[in-house]
Amino acid sequence: MPIANIPETYLQNDKAIPDLLLYDFKMNTDLVKSKVHLSMNMFSFLQVGKKQVHFAGNSVAVNKDQSLLLKKGNWLWTELLENEPTYYCKLFFFSDKKLKDFLEKHAQNPIVLSNEIPYFIISNDVYITTYLNSLTTISKAPAIFFENLLALKFDELMLYLLQKYGSQFEQYLKSLIADESSTFKKIVESKMHANLKLGEIAFLCNMSLSTFKRHFVKEYKITPGKWLQEKKLEAAKEILEKGKLKSSDIYLDFGYNNLSNFSLAFKNKFGYSPRNINSKT
Missing domain, CATH: 2.60.120.280 (Regulatory protein AraC)
Structure with missing residues (x-):
């Protein structure tokens, strides 16, 4: 664009x-x-x-x-x-x-x-x-x-x-007209759930995509894609812990094409399946 x-x-x-x-x-x-x-x-x-x-x-x-x-x-x-x-x-x-x-x-x-x-x-x-x-x-x-x-x-x-x-x-x-600028982390973390592409977030940070990725790894010690996936899984876990929604209700909202992929990623992250979440809280 x-x-x-x-x-x-x-x-x-x-x-x-x-x-x-x-x-x-x-x-x-x-x-x-x-x-x-x-x-x-x-x-x-x-x-x-x-x-x-x-x-x-x-x-x-x-x-x-x-x-x-x-x-x-x-x-x-x-x-x-x-x-x-x-x-x-x-x-x-x-x-x-x-x-x-x-x-x-x-x-x-x-x-x-x-x-x-x-x-x-x-x-x-x-x-x-x-x-x-x-x-x-x-x-x-x-x-x-x-x-x-x-x-x-x-x-x-x-x-x-x-x-x-x-x-x-x-x-x-x-x-x-004040001499203030937002920090890199503030911009990134505010856009975590904004459904923007990495290139769009990089633009908001006044960086090229390659520079953004290098700076991201320097700041977070992890790639942007993996960091974003982990943050989404943490947010999903918080929702499931409230007990009002099931995995089948939310997996699409967090970018997963099917329930099986969401459950596998969740288990890899937290060590247990989302359907067992009540026994872990």
């Missing part, structure tokens, strides 16, 4: 990336799954369809009733049509410079960097709907006015979200 460099791919004639950029993204395909390198923070105002995104230690899914503010970095995202013929999302990119300028003017609270979530969910209320209509209107303005109008609209949106979400939103904005 090729990596899409966004917003660079939306610019024509190799133009320099502006501090603020507005882009209407539309598609007619039923399902698009993309690897994305996002070089700017971005508002994703979903108008039609559904969107799911994975980033380092987190993932989130939204529909047209919600929008996202996404931190720059590497993402995996999936865009899906619903009952409409066209998927539509209005994207609003902004630079660190614009964000720092805004915070210098309007931030009120001290920085508290306890929240590392790389996205912020926004409810699409009446204001957001009206605001998006206004963005469509100014996009038709002459170029000489558009840049100044867009700067005003950026501040307007930020001020509204500060008023609506308060210090929670302010701390999130500050986290976007």
Whole structure:
């Protein structure tokens, strides 16, 4: 899967990336799954369809009733049509410079960097709907006015979200320009049950697949495939110990094609068959 460099791919004639950029993204395909390198923070105002995104230690899914503010970095995202013929999302990119300028003017609270979530969910209320209509209107303005109008609209949106979400939103904005990065283990372990391929997890770690595998063995002293199998078996054991489900109920959920293979792997790991688990607890 090729990596899409966004917003660079939306610019024509190799133009320099502006501090603020507005882009209407539309598609007619039923399902698009993309690897994305996002070089700017971005508002994703979903108008039609559904969107799911994975980033380092987190993932989130939204529909047209919600929008996202996404931190720059590497993402995996999936865009899906619903009952409409066209998927539509209005994207609003902004630079660190614009964000720092805004915070210098309007931030009120001290920085508290306890929240590392790389996205912020926004409810699409009446204001957001009206605001998006206004963005469509100014996009038709002459170029000489558009840049100044867009700067005003950026501040307007930020001020509204500060008023609506308060210090929670302010701390999130500050986290976007803080010098923090997720550790390798945190990313790997958060994606253990996300049904992602190793290459996709490697991408979220900003590594090639070969580099990811070498680093994984260095950190865990085991290959990724074997480590993942063991973690899945441990999770299966916890479920079976609760006594509500049997092996036949869960083996498919843990990646096994048949009950026999699951039982054999379980016995090799723990020394006894899953059907004997009650006598071992």
